[in-house]
Amino acid sequence: MDSLEENINEDLIKERAQCNFDVSELTYFLDDGKENTEQRRKFEKIVFSFKELKDPVSEEYLSHKEKYENAIRKSSLLVKITKENFQDMESEMTEKLGINGILARVAQAVIKDVSPFLLHFGMFVPTIVGQGDAEQLSYWLPRALDMNIIGAYVQTELGHGTYVRGLETTATYDPETEEFVLNSPTLTSYKWWPGGLGCTANHCIVTAQLYTKEQCHGVHNFVVQIRDEETHIPRMGVRVGEIGPKMGFNTADNGFLEFQNYRVPRKAMLMKNAKVLKDGTYVKPTNEKLTYGTMVYVRVSLVSEVALHLAKAATIAIRYSAVRRQSKLKLDEPELQILDYTTQQHKLFICIATSYALDMAGKWLWKTYKKVSRDIGHGKTDSLPELHALACCLKAISTADAAACIEKCRLACGGHGYMSSSNLPLLYGLITATCTYEGDNTVLLLQTASGHYRNSISRSNYIYITAWEAAAVLLCRHPASPTPISIDTAPESSLLMRASPHTEITCERVSFWSQTESIKYNTTLLLSNTRTLLPWYLVKAWDQKENAKDVKTTVSYLHHAYNNRYEKWDNTTENIIIGLQIVAAGKISSSVKSLNKRVEKGLAYEDAWNLTSVQLTRAAEAHCRAVLVSTYWAETQRRTATLSSSLRVVLQTLAELYVVYWALETVGDLLQLLNSTLGAYDGRVYERLMAEALKSPLNAEPVNRTFDTHLKPLMQGKL
């Protein structure tokens, strides 16, 4: 096998020789600095020197059970190696690329599928950090980071995913013993899906409905020990197991969990925000701004993660396409490298560009996330709603794009891409899962998860949410008599919204973003009894567009869309981006119009919304696409400025390809909204036709000169 590693295929050597930039420069760029590359390589060298981490037989040959056992063996060794050799673990976890840092990348190379420890570091630890009080932090965190305990994040149930508020697991406080009693009252309440829960974790974060003094306070999180630390046997009252084979993640021992009168101490409840006192008194959080932090954190991380996996798939497909030769283009030449077929380039180059787009957007989003987190530490929470909405939106589009592109890469490798050893089926299996987990993409696009927000509210009673969400919650809680809400325009294009005193909600300075992102929050308004609420918000949002030009948010493009009608198509990248933004604005506007029309015709608001939801999804997609395209382009301009010109040109060309590709993919929309006089977004078809007609050179003069030279003589018989 040594010869296999030493002899590089001649076609690949030839292709690489044609590269006209310094590959190291690109590597450092992707790693965010030479020092990161060096640290990664040093660590990789150590890790890959352990023969025990190499599978003698590919994992796919093993049984389901053997796969798990092998993953545990390798993951444990990897943790040991990491502890002994990687000094930078904490900063890796918190300051760099989230779960997509060096550690995670090396782990992926070693484990191939996923580590059963993935969610210990990915969700268990971050939730404790985000939601534990000081005492809980000092108790759990060191043990968790040292892996003295292994945790899972246990939220989803057999019958409950999207609608978190509908979770059925209960945690009832017993002041006698100062304990919570956990129960799974129904089959549908069994916890189902959490990674690492099946056989690995001995602790977990459990999301359950909190009952105390006979009142339900909505879902809260609890740190629960489920297995004996010494014997690993499930504790009495706990039934835990693995849910079985899946399309991917087969080494992740996703599990189920049932509680029967299972008691945990009072301090099992994570109490950074809400609290339950010894006597059972429920204490609302005083100023909690980031209770859904774990979910935002994971969604933010996902953008970079799928970018990385797509980059792998694209690398595999491109290399194979350089090596594979098939069919002759010209008779006197050898069979062509399949990469030389335009159809193959059309499939694969956009996959490369997409991986860069998602990588840049992911890093930008991560930076935003870090900044917002820091701001929150200083009591500044203005940007949270935009971050939250951005994370939803970019999660949905990036996972869908990455999955589609990976599958495109696989199919572009023909039959051989179907083999497990190509690694492409595994990459697809991993990434297609991201389309449904952490928020189903359709749901995210529509934000039907009003339950989630209502639930957050009922848990914390004071949370930084959007004005729309708040309104929905209020109205939901007082369905018979909608709470009056006063909404004033505050400076800096934000809205100040105060709930009336008798509600539990206070929502200040809801940023402009959330309102203009109106289509994403329609569902929260399903609960409203006031049919006029939505139009009011929309009109307000559109009214605010003038202010948007001074605000650097991801919807400031609405300003262009509103004020600057598209005048001239000049084929520049910037121009195309504006086009895509206008498409998005037009779709937002037209879906709202459809919705209103249905309401005007007498449909219940909820039913009108449901009937409009396909259109709303398309509008949300168009918005996400506009955000992604413009972010990628802006980041490329900014980040490549200091690079060598040879590399800069390549990266900018790639970004241009991405923009043009999406313009062509949505050419129908562009035509409909930009070029076509018949499909203009304001529906003023005939006005536009006439306006266009009047631009005809024939109309530049009232009477064409041919009248004098030909027509008149003709008519007068004088020709």
Place this chain on the structure above:
Amino acid sequence: MDSLEENINEDLIKERAQCNFDVSELTYFLDDGKENTEQRRKFEKIVFSFKELKDPVSEEYLSHKEKYENAIRKSSLLVKITKENFQDMESEMTEKLGINGILARVAQAVIKDVSPFLLHFGMFVPTIVGQGDAEQLSYWLPRALDMNIIGAYVQTELGHGTYVRGLETTATYDPETEEFVLNSPTLTSYKWWPGGLGCTANHCIVTAQLYTKEQCHGVHNFVVQIRDEETHIPRMGVRVGEIGPKMGFNTADNGFLEFQNYRVPRKAMLMKNAKVLKDGTYVKPTNEKLTYGTMVYVRVSLVSEVALHLAKAATIAIRYSAVRRQSKLKLDEPELQILDYTTQQHKLFICIATSYALDMAGKWLWKTYKKVSRDIGHGKTDSLPELHALACCLKAISTADAAACIEKCRLACGGHGYMSSSNLPLLYGLITATCTYEGDNTVLLLQTASGHYRNSISRSNYIYITAWEAAAVLLCRHPASPTPISIDTAPESSLLMRASPHTEITCERVSFWSQTESIKYNTTLLLSNTRTLLPWYLVKAWDQKENAKDVKTTVSYLHHAYNNRYEKWDNTTENIIIGLQIVAAGKISSSVKSLNKRVEKGLAYEDAWNLTSVQLTRAAEAHCRAVLVSTYWAETQRRTATLSSSLRVVLQTLAELYVVYWALETVGDLLQLLNSTLGAYDGRVYERLMAEALKSPLNAEPVNRTFDTHLKPLMQGKL
């Protein structure tokens, strides 16, 4: 578990109670008659009574090896049961639904993944039937049908798939011993992929380059014994094994095969057509019209097969969506069945419609295939080119659609759809494979497989191919001096094309279809040195359009597209279908124009073609879509005429949904080509703008009445 089977979910009972047609009537319709349904059920009842055919543990838990062993155990038992209980096997194989008949459907239910015997019945037997002479048939067929021997179809090699002509395995005739000597000269020549080859088959059809008297006569098929019938040990000179885990088909033991001076008797070569005499003389076939019969047969069968799998996926997703409740639409109502969300309906209803579209198109295609086969038996071969092209086109689009729809169904089931026990990952794994096997879809759309045709030619020297293909082959074989070709218009819209005497090609009555399907054959013209050839054919094809109205082919729509400009959009189904046909015609026409433009600018024809290939693929897709939509609609009209009106309405509505869905999906194209004054396919933008403008009511009178009532008084200061 009994209770699980007896208690039906209440939501499902409720939904079923709402059905307003007789379900049995639909079942008989789908089974093509009550007697088929009854036979199927009788057979199912027998098969499912065997407890040994049920897996005690789901196959996904097993190791790769155990999966195979389990599949062999079950498949063998199933064959035994079939022999003893199913009397209709031969007619099943040949007269009914191809490999998609009762036997195959029951086998799928039992085996779940695929049977290692799949290609024994699916390709080994049909190839012997199609290509064996009488003696060979009587020798091999009874043994094969009785499964005294088990065969595989061994064509693809590690380095050769699409380009059959490039296969490297050799079969060299040795007149001394009257044997062929098989060899695998390189690594890339190893046979790779054939199903059932790895461990199961003891015989196989091997496709190899035939050498005799030091001349190569191109690829031919040989029946080769590879393992001892008694011990199953590979014979000397044969190295055979399994290629490893894949995304699906893991119970199919796809294999590799290497020959080293392996000798087989002369009569191993299938000699219905070409022959090698004892002394090594190569005898060309005298009148062979269907040498690529096996491939056409499999492609034809695939359309019905993917329809069936999609139907399964859609059934799973619809049932789950009726049972799964998630999120509330209205506060005072329970969580909604997810099927009640419009977004879910938008995802799933089109999947149902697509399964019907493919089922109807598949049955129609099968019927056509049977008819053409019968005609060939009577020496009538007119329809073969159209059948071949149709099989390519429908294979490509139906497999791509089915795979996309199955994945849509899976994702519509959220996280639970990711579990193997949902069966959706397995269905996707099976069907996505069809996008690359039996002709990669992109390749089929472009027909880049010129090698295939050339190869067929070199094998048989007399084959019914299209004029374009023939021209390409001729020019390819005489690159330096293109053979003069005379092409005359014959009656009935067909072209008579004769190669000059010194070539080996004779091609009569190439049907109109092939020429108008020009975009599919461009690649064969890559080999041409005469740049004017393509335009000539196209002009000819377009010139023939007038005759098309009398010819019932799948391109007769070009007649409309050419003669009847789209005048009025009236939203009827028929009208939309015509729209989609015009879109296809426009794309065909504009790709050809792009191609010509590039050639005119001085590009080599091959390079111009390559640069235009993305556009050509899109044109081919549009054509396929038009064929599928119109076939589905026409067959629905025809086949539902005798049904009860309640069922007929449902099936017609479904077909309408399909048509409208595709109109909306391609609305950009429709707008561009139909509605938009700016994107009309003739490019006469300004003329159209003016023409549209003149339709404005404002232009109906030369002077608007406001001139008298307002303007004139205003200007004259008299207002």
